[in-house]
Each structure stands twice: as structure tokens, then as C-alpha cells.
Amino acid sequence: MDTGEPLFDGDASPDLRDASHAAVRAPIQSLVNEQAYAVLCVQGEGQPYGALVAFAFSEDLRFAVFATPITTRKYRLLSECDHVALVIDNRSGLSSELMEVEAVTATGRSQVVARGPEFDQWANLLISRHPYLKSFVRAETCALFCVHIVRFLHVARFQEVRQWIPTAHS
Amino acid sequence: MDPDRPLLISLDAPGIPDDQIVGGKAAKLAHLMRAGFPVPRGFCLTTWAYEAFVIDARIIPAIRMELGRKSMDDMRWEEIWDAALRIRSTFLTQPLSGLLQTTVAEGLQLFNSSTRLAVRSSAVGEDSAGHSFAGLHESVVGVRGTRAVEDAVRLVWASLWSDAALLYRQELGLDPARSRMAVVVQEMVDADRSGVAFARDPRDLRRDHAIIEAVPGPCRLLVDGLVDPDRWVLDRATQGVVSWLPGQREDSDQAPLLQSEDLQHILQTLLSIEQLFGWAPDMEWTGRADSLTVLQARPVATVMPDDDAKRSWYLTLRPGDARLKALRQRIAGQLIPELAAAGEAFASEQLDQLDNQQLADAIEQRSQALVKWKKIYWDEFIPFAHGVRRLATYYNDVVTPEDPYEFVGLLRDQPLLATQRNSVISQLAQQLKSNPAVRAAVEELLTSQTHALPWSSFRDALLQRGGGAEEFVHTFDEFQERFLDVTFDHERLREHAGPLLRNLVELSRYSDPPEDHRVSPSHASATLEEKLLVAVGSERRAEAIDMIETGRVSWRLRDDDNLLVSRLDSQCLRALGVAATRLRELGRLTGDGHLDDSYLARLVCGLREPATAVITVEDSTKSDVSQSSVRPQGETPRQLIGQPASPGIATGVVRCISGRDDLGKFRRGEILVCDAIQPTMTHLVPLAGGIIERRGGMLIHGAIIARELGIPCVNGVRDVTKILKNGDLVTLDGHLGIVTVGAADFDLEIGGVH
Incomplete structure (x- = not known):
């Protein structure tokens, strides 16, 4: 089972607490609202791989969406293994303020969205967040991935980790 | 708020x-x-x-x-x-x-x-x-x-x-x-007199002179350079007129546009503005004497602050609508027919029958014609190429389409020389396809020859072999005459039929017409024309029709002018070739190097003065730019970015085209990598799996032809001819403008660190 991880390596044991969604949802929501890009973590045949992606989340935070050209390594890896993580943080401008840095790791399963009404719906969500990516997202050689988020791990104050599992009713 | x-x-x-x-x-x-x-x-x-x-x-x-x-x-x-x-x-x-x-x-x-x-x-x-x-x-x-x-x-x-x-x-x-x-x-205030006035002479701010320019009608006629103004130089101290130069206008009766009191009023206004701001103004104005209106005032600037001559030249490449129309009439109605006639006349001249003096004259005449037409090319043809860009902004302003290149549909099916050329190439390939014996003979001759055969020798050898090559030879003769009298990489294509014959053999193996990937019917030229005319309304209909015509002629001629100027170049090289043969026979020319126009003066001198020294044509081996890699050691390019110039995705091996011999090596499905597709190499495009160009632009040759044929194209890729090498496997994505280098099946880091 995934037990979550602290922001940085250290001797201290991670402080993992199950949090009531009401408390942890707000900082998670803030991070995904404030930040435009996430590190997408994928894997293939045992090899981990990370790449920056522009993302958008559904209002209930149960789904995330991003796009990638079909000629990329991440596309190929995603085609073979749908387990992904998205790391979103607020380091920029705070590099010397360790205790102020917050990060959220969202884990889940990704699925490429076929062209059609569902594609339009997810594409519009991503484009409304990143209007300058309109032609990129709509290009025939661009794949749109929807991630069904299973769990969020929110990290603050260096070692404080809280977990939240979004549900349809949260 | x-x-x-x-x-x-x-x-x-x-x-x-x-x-x-x-x-x-x-x-x-x-x-x-x-x-x-x-x-x-x-x-x-x-x-x-x-x-x-x-x-x-x-x-x-x-x-x-x-x-x-x-x-x-x-x-x-x-x-x-x-x-x-x-x-x-x-x-x-x-x-x-x-x-x-x-x-x-x-x-x-x-x-x-x-x-x-x-x-x-x-x-x-x-x-x-x-x-x-x-x-x-x-x-x-x-x-x-x-x-x-x-x-x-x-x-x-x-x-x-x-x-x-x-x-x-x-x-x-x-x-x-x-x-x-x-x-x-x-x-808007437009009086019957308007103009620009300078409190100091922009050419020399130290002089105590003011300048007033006036045109009949609104000021924009002067600002846009559409009407030549009357021009006065006034003495700032005495306020007297130092000089008056009437504008060169049709129907001008040469009477000054402004009277003394108008001039005094404008000068007074200039000086008052100078006093107000503390700097000498450059003022746009309209109206006379007491009814003068100030449209704009800014400090007089001597020249655009520029240390880059190329940049200021670019700015001249955006002529206004009236200038574009005048260029269209002059270029289409006069210059292009003259240029075509000059090429035709040179081509029909029997150079062998001229004596040495006459041949020297002919060389100089061709050289002078080439210089003249190259100047016209830069001064008029290149600025007229803006007609296509002007059509783009006109269309986009009126129609506001989502795709800013939708207007390109208006240029479709224009009768370009390059298109006509490609259609004959297609016909030749079909002839080879339907007659395998002739194709085999062509292939055999191409394989057996150790040195490049001129077409005249090649055709004789081909006809001797029989097999019904007459039709092919006849079509190729006509093709040579009509389209191959051009230069590529500073050499006459006519004298090197080998590369094209190789392309024809290759095309004949797959010479089904290229699949039509053209844009949807809604983008067809007539539909777009109608869309523009409806959007612009009846009041501006004539203006829009004129704009479309200027854009189309501009597009057509920018292609044709290249080929026609290239023909003069070819004819110049032809005359040099005749002179070289003659002097060589006389033992006054040696060396096997490539003869180009740098030998022109010496050859002319050699023809005119029998006593001149022997001319040696140096063997200057050209450096293969495409293969001088800029890859830093240990670094492998993985993804290159450029412009998405023609949609589609293609994977294939790279073939860099930099010289004439590269043309004949091109194989179907290869990815054509070059600096820019030239009008003389467009026949390779139907063979290509995809195109990558260093030169960027959505309206350049390669991009438009690739879109016409539905072949993916990425252009504007920095240093691409140096980064990619023949045989590299690449995937180009013409939707997104990216080129992925290497196998699509990525190497995964399996098996530990190497």
C-alpha cells in the first residue's frame, strides 16, 4: 500500500495522518488552482520517468486532465502502464522558505480520451485553464489523458503529510 | 471601474x-x-x-x-x-x-x-x-x-x-x-489641404530651416506615400520661403497648394508647439490658415534609430495597398512578359554561329540582363510578394476565422509554372510506368554511366536501344526546353539530366497520383471568396475583389519570377559554356573545375583578345554544408521544434538535399531535409514522406506545396540541415511542429547503467 512520502529525504518518519476531507481539501484545492504545471510521473518496465505537464482538475478534484503529443516517451509509457502520479508544488519563489513549501502528490489511473463529446468536455476543461494550448490540445497528434485520482497526499512544513481520498460526495 | x-x-x-x-x-x-x-x-x-x-x-x-x-x-x-x-x-x-x-x-x-x-x-x-x-x-x-x-x-x-x-x-x-x-x-477632420510639417529639417537639425509638405486631400495620402507633396523650406528666423518644390502629381496645374498666409500659420503653429513642449515638432495637420487642425505632434527624429540595414529593408517590404496594386499592374502586365521574352530570346539564339566578338557581346548582354532583372527582383518582385500577406490580414480582419491561415484556400489552383512543371513530370513518370522496357533502359543507362551524360547523349543512347522510347524522349525534350532551362546550386539543370531521370524512375514505381488530402470543401477557393465578400459587405466588395486578385497574382508570380530569373542565369551559363568549349579547343582554357560567372570577365577577355593568358578553371570542391554537424559530442538530439507548416505525421529516414547530385538520390518515403524547398526542386515533394526545412514561414514554398499535396511539413527548425544526417530515423509531426529523432520505440533504461 502506498503510504505517502515526505517532501524531502530525512531520518524523521513521515507524519502521515488521515485527515478529514474538510481540513485538507482547501490547501489541495489552493495548490491545484494556483499552479499551472505538474510533474507527471509514469513508469515502464521498471523504469520511472517524469515530465512536466500543464493540467486542469475537475471541480470535485476526482479527475485531472493533461495532454501530450503521441510521439513522446510519456505517451508510450502511459500506453503500457496507466498508473501515474502528479506532483504539484509551490516552490517557485519560495526556494529558501522550506517550511512554507507545500506539495501535493495525486496518484491514480490514467486513460486516453477518445475523440467525441467526452473528449470535448475534458479538452475544454484543460483549454479553459490554458487557453494558449488550444491548438496543441486540438491537434490530431495530441493525446488527451484523463486521470482518475485515487488519492491525494498533501505535504507541508517539511514533513507533515496528510492524505485525502476524494469521493463523489466529497 | x-x-x-x-x-x-x-x-x-x-x-x-x-x-x-x-x-x-x-x-x-x-x-x-x-x-x-x-x-x-x-x-x-x-x-x-x-x-x-x-x-x-x-x-x-x-x-x-x-x-x-x-x-x-x-x-x-x-x-x-x-x-x-x-x-x-x-x-x-x-x-x-x-x-x-x-x-x-x-x-x-x-x-x-x-x-x-x-x-x-x-x-x-x-x-x-x-x-x-x-x-x-x-x-x-x-x-x-x-x-x-x-x-x-x-x-x-x-x-x-x-x-x-x-x-x-x-x-x-x-x-x-x-x-x-x-x-x-x-x-476625423479632412480638409482640402493636409500635410506634414517639421520645425527643423530632419536631414540636418542644426540648420535654421522648417519644412512644410502639403497634399490635396487627407493627410494619410501623404503619410502612406500615395501622393507626392508640394514641399517648402522656410527660414525659421525670417519666416521667408527659401524654396518650393511642386509635387509630381497627375493633373497637377503646378500652382502651389498653399498660400503665403497658410504657410505662415503652419510655421507659427510649429514654433508655438516647440515652445510648449521644448522640442522641435514634426506635426501632421489638415486645413488652411485659420481653420488649421493639428492631427499629431511628436519630436522631429532624424532617422529611424537603426544599426541594422536589413531590418529597415524589411520595413520596405510592406507596401501599402495602392503601391501593391500599381506593382501588380506593372509586374503582371509588363515585367513578367518582358522577363519571359528575354529568356526566350536568349534561349533561341544560335550561339555556335557567332564569332568570338559576337559571343563575347552575347555573354555581356546576358550578364547585364541578369544584373538588371536581379535588381528588379529585389526592388519590385520581392515587395510585391507582400500581396499574399496583405490578403491574409485583410481576410482575417474581415472574417476573423479561427485558423489565421484559412485565407490560403483563396490561393489554391493558381496556374503556377512549378505546378505545370510537376504535371509534366507526372506524365513522364506515367510513361515510364506504362513502358517497363523503356524504364529498364533508362535505369541501365543511369547505372552504367560513370560520368554524368548530357541529355543529348543520353537520348541518343536510349533511342538506339529501341523499345518505344520515342514518346518518352519527345516529352522529355519538350520538358527540357520548357522547364529545365534553370539553375540549381549554380549549375544548369539541362546539362545534368541524370538526377531528374533517377527521380522519374523512382516516381514511376509509385506514380499513382498522390492521395488528395486537401482541406475540406468548405475551404475551397470559391467558398472562401464568397465568405469574404459576404463579410465585407456590398460597399467594399470591389475593394475585396481587388485584394483577392492582388494576393493571387502575388502568390503566382513570386513563384514564376524565381523560375524566369533562373532561366536568365541558365542562359548566361550556357553562353559561358560555349565560350569555354571554344577556348578549350584552342588550348587557351584548361582545368576541369566548375565554370561559373566568376570566370565571365576572363572568358570575355579571352574571346576578344587572342593574346591573353591561358585560363585555368579551378576545381573548387564544394563543402557539404548539410553534413557539417553541430551536434555537441555526446549529445543526441531527441526532439526539435519548428512551425507546424503542413498537418500530418510521418516517420522515415532523412535525406538532406543541398546540391544537385542529392536530387537524384532521393527515394520515395524519405524525409526531405533542406534549407528551403526551391521552385526548381518541387518535383521531389510528391516522393517525400515528409519535409523538414530550416527556413521558416507558413507561406513559403515548401509549406504551401506540402499542404497542397497533403504531405506533413515542419519548417523553421533551427540548424536542422546540420543537426540531422542522411539515414537518421525521424518522426515529424506537422500538426504540432515537432521532429522526434530516433526510433519511435524508445530505449528504456533496462538492464542497469551502461
């Missing part, structure tokens, strides 16, 4: 407006109005309005995307123009927010609904003392009605990022996050 951030300021509002809020032009106009100078009524949409629009419409990231695609220092002018077109399209397709619409409506309450308005740029920092960036940003005149004003405002805002402004980005300090543009909306 935040009172500290007003979106609108009336020109006659109390207080001196801040240059940072209303821009240079509006600040000066407001200042003049307050000081009692006659200035047309109006209001200013402030830089806060611009900011509200770009933030609301989220345009800043779009500008950053365009300008960050590659270093702007690496962008050719056409690429900068493309970036500006896409930015412009982003501005034009975004609606104004409710608040901004209300603000514009509020400003327009100053005027009647039928008032003709001028919507003009007022950029922050423009026209500061000693610098003038006049002409970089747009103004729209003759605007009526709320909707039209909104459209014009967006257009003026977009012109902060015009191609010309982007060329001067460093001087202007252009920055998507910080740069702002205010807009002045004023009532």
Missing part, C-alpha cells in the same frame, strides 16, 4: 495625462488641446483598458508561446510575420468584456453615430525625443459605429505586437508582461 485605473480618459479632461496611462500620442494631443491648439475631439482608451483586455482574454501566455517558440534572433522575417499574424488573430477573435464594451460606448457618446472616426495607436514610450517608431503600429481610419470601433481597437492593440514592432523589440523594450498600448479615438 477603479478610479485609480481609469479605462477611458477624454482628451479634454482636466490635468495633464500620464504618458504611461494614455501613451505618447494621446498625452501630446491632450496637452495641445489644453494649450488651446485646434485638435479633433476624442477620447483615449488607456493602457489599463489594454491590460484589462489581455488579462481577461488571457492573451499574455499566447504571446509568450509565439515569441518563445525559438530565439527571436534565430527567426527569419517571415517567421516573425507569422508570429505577429497569429498574435493578431488571437486579439481579433477574443471578445471585449462587458465592462470594456460599456467603456467604448461611453466614449462614443461624444460623437454622432454617423461620425467618421480615426482609431489610432498611442504606445507608451513611442515618439520620445530623438526616437520615432512611426509606422510600427496601426491606425484605422473612417470607422463608424460601435462594433467597428471595437474591432478597430482590438486591431490597434494587436499592433503592439506587429511584425515591424517585433523587429524593433529591443528598442521598444517589448515584454508581454509589461508592454501596454493605449488607443486614441478621434473625430
Whole structure:
């Protein structure tokens, strides 16, 4: 089972607490609202791989969406293994303020969205967040991935980790 | 509205407006109005309005995307123009927010609904003392009605990022996050006399002279260079006329356009403005004597601050509509037929029958003709190529399509020489396909020859083999005559039929017509034409038809002029070849090197003076630029970026084309990598799996032909001819403008660290 991880390596044991969604949802929501890009973590045949992606989340935070050209390594890896993580943080401008840095790791399963009404719906969500990516997202050689988020791990104050599992009713 | 951030300021509002809020032009106009100078009524949409629009419409990231695609220092002018077109399209397709619409409506309450308005740029920092960036940003005149004003405002805002402004980005300090543009909306005042006046002579500010220029009618006739003005030089101290030069105008009766009292009034106004601001003004004005209206005042600038001659030349490549039309008539009606006739005349000349003196004359005549036509090419043909770009902005302004290149459909099916050439190539390939014996004979001859055979020898050998090669030979003869009298890589293609014959054999193996991937019928030329004419309305129908015609002729001729000038070059080389053969036979020329026009003077001298020294043609082996790699050691390119010039995706091996011999090596399905597709190599395009060019631009040759044939193309890829090597496996994505180098099946880091 995934037990979550602290922001940085250290001797201290991670402080993992199950949090009531009401408390942890707000900082998670803030991070995904404030930040435009996430590190997408994928894997293939045992090899981990990370790449920056522009993302958008559904209002209930149960789904995330991003796009990638079909000629990329991440596309190929995603085609073979749908387990992904998205790391979103607020380091920029705070590099010397360790205790102020917050990060959220969202884990889940990704699925490429076929062209059609569902594609339009997810594409519009991503484009409304990143209007300058309109032609990129709509290009025939661009794949749109929807991630069904299973769990969020929110990290603050260096070692404080809280977990939240979004549900349809949260 | 935040009172500290007003979106609108009336020109006659109390207080001196801040240059940072209303821009240079509006600040000066407001200042003049307050000081009692006659200035047309109006209001200013402030830089806060611009900011509200770009933030609301989220345009800043779009500008950053365009300008960050590659270093702007690496962008050719056409690429900068493309970036500006896409930015412009982003501005034009975004609606104004409710608040901004209300603000514009509020400003327009100053005027009647039928008032003709001028919507003009007022950029922050423009026209500061000693610098003038006049002409970089747009103004729209003759605007009526709320909707039209909104459209014009967006257009003026977009012109902060015009191609010309982007060329001067460093001087202007252009920055998507910080740069702002205010807009002045004023009532148009056009009297029967207008002009420009300088408190000091811009050619020499130290002289105590003022200059007044006047045209009959509105000032824009002068500013746009459409009418030649009368010009007075006045002595600032005595206010007397030093000289008067009448303008060269049709139907001009040569009577001065201004009387003494008009001149005195204009000079007085200039000097009063100088006193007000403390700098010598350059003023646009309209009206006479007491009814004089000041349209604009800014410091006299000597010249555009420029240390880059190329850049100022680019600015001349954007002729106005009237100049474009005049160029169209002159180029299509006179120059192109003359150029074609010159090539034809040279080609029909029997050089072998000339004596040495006559041959020397013929060489010089060809050389002089080539120099003359190259000058015309640069002075007139190249500026006329702007007709296509002008059609683009005209179409986009009126139709505001989502795809800023939708207008390209209007250029479809133009009878280009290159298209006619490719159609005969297709016919030749079909002939080889339907006659395998002839194809086999051609292949055998190509394989067996150790040296390149001229077509004349090749054809004889082919005919001797029988097998019904007559039809093919006949078609090829005609083709040679009509289309191969051009140069490629400084050599006559006629004398090197081998590469093309190899291409024909290759094409004949797959010579089914290329699959038609053309854009959907809705983009067909007639449909787009109708779309434009409906959008423009009956009042401007004739103007739109004229604009389409200029665009089409511009597009057609930019291609044909290249081939026709190349024919003169070829004919020049032909005459040099005859001279070289003659001198060689006389033992007065040695060496096997390539004969080019650098030997012209020596050959002419050799023909005229039998006593001259023996000429040696050096063997100057050309360096293969395409293979001089710029890959740093240990670094492997993985993904290159360029412009998505033709949609589609293709994987194949690279074939770099840099010289004539490379043409014949091209195989179907290969990825054609070159500096730029030239009109003389377009026949390779149907064979190519995809195209990658270093030269960028959505309207350059390769891009348009690739789109016509539905072949993926990425262009504007920096250093691509040096980064990629023959045999490299690449995948190019013409939708996104990316080139992935290496196998699609990525190496995974399996099995530990190597």
C-alpha cells in the first residue's frame, strides 16, 4: 500500500495522518488552482520517468486532465502502464522558505480520451485553464489523458503529510 | 471601474495625462488641446483598458508561446510575420468584456453615430525625443459605429505586437508582461489641404530651416506615400520661403497648394508647439490658415534609430495597398512578359554561329540582363510578394476565422509554372510506368554511366536501344526546353539530366497520383471568396475583389519570377559554356573545375583578345554544408521544434538535399531535409514522406506545396540541415511542429547503467 512520502529525504518518519476531507481539501484545492504545471510521473518496465505537464482538475478534484503529443516517451509509457502520479508544488519563489513549501502528490489511473463529446468536455476543461494550448490540445497528434485520482497526499512544513481520498460526495 | 485605473480618459479632461496611462500620442494631443491648439475631439482608451483586455482574454501566455517558440534572433522575417499574424488573430477573435464594451460606448457618446472616426495607436514610450517608431503600429481610419470601433481597437492593440514592432523589440523594450498600448479615438477632420510639417529639417537639425509638405486631400495620402507633396523650406528666423518644390502629381496645374498666409500659420503653429513642449515638432495637420487642425505632434527624429540595414529593408517590404496594386499592374502586365521574352530570346539564339566578338557581346548582354532583372527582383518582385500577406490580414480582419491561415484556400489552383512543371513530370513518370522496357533502359543507362551524360547523349543512347522510347524522349525534350532551362546550386539543370531521370524512375514505381488530402470543401477557393465578400459587405466588395486578385497574382508570380530569373542565369551559363568549349579547343582554357560567372570577365577577355593568358578553371570542391554537424559530442538530439507548416505525421529516414547530385538520390518515403524547398526542386515533394526545412514561414514554398499535396511539413527548425544526417530515423509531426529523432520505440533504461 502506498503510504505517502515526505517532501524531502530525512531520518524523521513521515507524519502521515488521515485527515478529514474538510481540513485538507482547501490547501489541495489552493495548490491545484494556483499552479499551472505538474510533474507527471509514469513508469515502464521498471523504469520511472517524469515530465512536466500543464493540467486542469475537475471541480470535485476526482479527475485531472493533461495532454501530450503521441510521439513522446510519456505517451508510450502511459500506453503500457496507466498508473501515474502528479506532483504539484509551490516552490517557485519560495526556494529558501522550506517550511512554507507545500506539495501535493495525486496518484491514480490514467486513460486516453477518445475523440467525441467526452473528449470535448475534458479538452475544454484543460483549454479553459490554458487557453494558449488550444491548438496543441486540438491537434490530431495530441493525446488527451484523463486521470482518475485515487488519492491525494498533501505535504507541508517539511514533513507533515496528510492524505485525502476524494469521493463523489466529497 | 477603479478610479485609480481609469479605462477611458477624454482628451479634454482636466490635468495633464500620464504618458504611461494614455501613451505618447494621446498625452501630446491632450496637452495641445489644453494649450488651446485646434485638435479633433476624442477620447483615449488607456493602457489599463489594454491590460484589462489581455488579462481577461488571457492573451499574455499566447504571446509568450509565439515569441518563445525559438530565439527571436534565430527567426527569419517571415517567421516573425507569422508570429505577429497569429498574435493578431488571437486579439481579433477574443471578445471585449462587458465592462470594456460599456467603456467604448461611453466614449462614443461624444460623437454622432454617423461620425467618421480615426482609431489610432498611442504606445507608451513611442515618439520620445530623438526616437520615432512611426509606422510600427496601426491606425484605422473612417470607422463608424460601435462594433467597428471595437474591432478597430482590438486591431490597434494587436499592433503592439506587429511584425515591424517585433523587429524593433529591443528598442521598444517589448515584454508581454509589461508592454501596454493605449488607443486614441478621434473625430476625423479632412480638409482640402493636409500635410506634414517639421520645425527643423530632419536631414540636418542644426540648420535654421522648417519644412512644410502639403497634399490635396487627407493627410494619410501623404503619410502612406500615395501622393507626392508640394514641399517648402522656410527660414525659421525670417519666416521667408527659401524654396518650393511642386509635387509630381497627375493633373497637377503646378500652382502651389498653399498660400503665403497658410504657410505662415503652419510655421507659427510649429514654433508655438516647440515652445510648449521644448522640442522641435514634426506635426501632421489638415486645413488652411485659420481653420488649421493639428492631427499629431511628436519630436522631429532624424532617422529611424537603426544599426541594422536589413531590418529597415524589411520595413520596405510592406507596401501599402495602392503601391501593391500599381506593382501588380506593372509586374503582371509588363515585367513578367518582358522577363519571359528575354529568356526566350536568349534561349533561341544560335550561339555556335557567332564569332568570338559576337559571343563575347552575347555573354555581356546576358550578364547585364541578369544584373538588371536581379535588381528588379529585389526592388519590385520581392515587395510585391507582400500581396499574399496583405490578403491574409485583410481576410482575417474581415472574417476573423479561427485558423489565421484559412485565407490560403483563396490561393489554391493558381496556374503556377512549378505546378505545370510537376504535371509534366507526372506524365513522364506515367510513361515510364506504362513502358517497363523503356524504364529498364533508362535505369541501365543511369547505372552504367560513370560520368554524368548530357541529355543529348543520353537520348541518343536510349533511342538506339529501341523499345518505344520515342514518346518518352519527345516529352522529355519538350520538358527540357520548357522547364529545365534553370539553375540549381549554380549549375544548369539541362546539362545534368541524370538526377531528374533517377527521380522519374523512382516516381514511376509509385506514380499513382498522390492521395488528395486537401482541406475540406468548405475551404475551397470559391467558398472562401464568397465568405469574404459576404463579410465585407456590398460597399467594399470591389475593394475585396481587388485584394483577392492582388494576393493571387502575388502568390503566382513570386513563384514564376524565381523560375524566369533562373532561366536568365541558365542562359548566361550556357553562353559561358560555349565560350569555354571554344577556348578549350584552342588550348587557351584548361582545368576541369566548375565554370561559373566568376570566370565571365576572363572568358570575355579571352574571346576578344587572342593574346591573353591561358585560363585555368579551378576545381573548387564544394563543402557539404548539410553534413557539417553541430551536434555537441555526446549529445543526441531527441526532439526539435519548428512551425507546424503542413498537418500530418510521418516517420522515415532523412535525406538532406543541398546540391544537385542529392536530387537524384532521393527515394520515395524519405524525409526531405533542406534549407528551403526551391521552385526548381518541387518535383521531389510528391516522393517525400515528409519535409523538414530550416527556413521558416507558413507561406513559403515548401509549406504551401506540402499542404497542397497533403504531405506533413515542419519548417523553421533551427540548424536542422546540420543537426540531422542522411539515414537518421525521424518522426515529424506537422500538426504540432515537432521532429522526434530516433526510433519511435524508445530505449528504456533496462538492464542497469551502461
